[in-house]
Amino acid sequence: MSRKPIIAGNWKMHNNCNQTVELIEGLKNELKSKDMSNLPEVVIAPVFTSLYVAREELDKCGCQKIKLAAQNCYYEPKGAFTGEISLDMLKDFNLTYVIIGHSERRQYFGETDEMINKKAHAILENGMLPIICCGETLEQREQGVTDSHIQNQITKALEGISNEDCAKCIIAYEPIWAIGTGKTCDSNEANRVIKMIRNTVKALKGEMAANSIRILYGGSVKPETIEEQMAQSDIDGALVGGASLKAESFVKIVEGASSKVMA
Ligand code: 13P
Secondary structure, X not given: OOOOOXXXXXXXXXXXXXXXXXXXXXXXXXXXXXXXXXXXXXXEXXXXXXXXXXXXXXXXXXXXXXXXXXXXXXXXXXOOOOOOOEHHHHHHHOOOEEEEOOHHHHHHHXXXXXXXXXXXXXXXXXXXXXXXXXXXXXXXXXXOOHHHHHHHHHHHHOOOXXXXXXXHOEEEEOOHHHOOOOOOOOHHHHHHHHHHHHHHHHHHHHXXXXXXXXXXXXXXXXXXXXXXXHOOOOOOEEEEXXXXXXXXXXXXXXXXXXXXXXX
């Protein structure tokens, strides 16, 4: 089973419109000399306010190969929800993916498993695909509850989603203690957890979904770590934070993942 690798840059709360255009120009320049046919799927997730210029810039520079994602959404289609953004509104930007359940949203903004499930349904209904984040705290890891915690997150996130839709979703395993700390999870351990996630998907949604769903690793991914991570059997790519904010390091990560791209 060949799953196309994905390298996704989660820009988090960085880059206004001008900075977004500059970074995309930088990515375009760095990618110019590369053989695009041999690259993984490349995704960037700017802030909401930069999506318009990002779309424009990607279309203008013929960079349609770089796909766009939003970092969040709200599941209701419209109404009195001050400050929220619906999927119908996000459709305007021709997005491929929407990140949901990032640990920063769970931790700082009270995003619950139930909300994440509702968001996943709304994203799929609107023709986009969710990148569903999961992961344990250091405390949970030390208590030995990593696997049960993640199984629970995945089970709740995928509730009511058909096997066919599930096969197209993306999951990102991001151990919270590895995010922004410079401390990557050991590749073998990341692969073990990702295999466990795949087995959870198999139990819930069957073999086809488990074999097709792409599961990424996130947490201090750097150009120096990507090849070892991609060499693992079940790691299908990376969700990159800090290292996606510089064109050079992000493109190095993209290149580092190209060894896993099947011709
Ligand atoms: P860092 O790569 O900065 O650790 O962030 C990871 C992350 O949270 C991506 O969503």
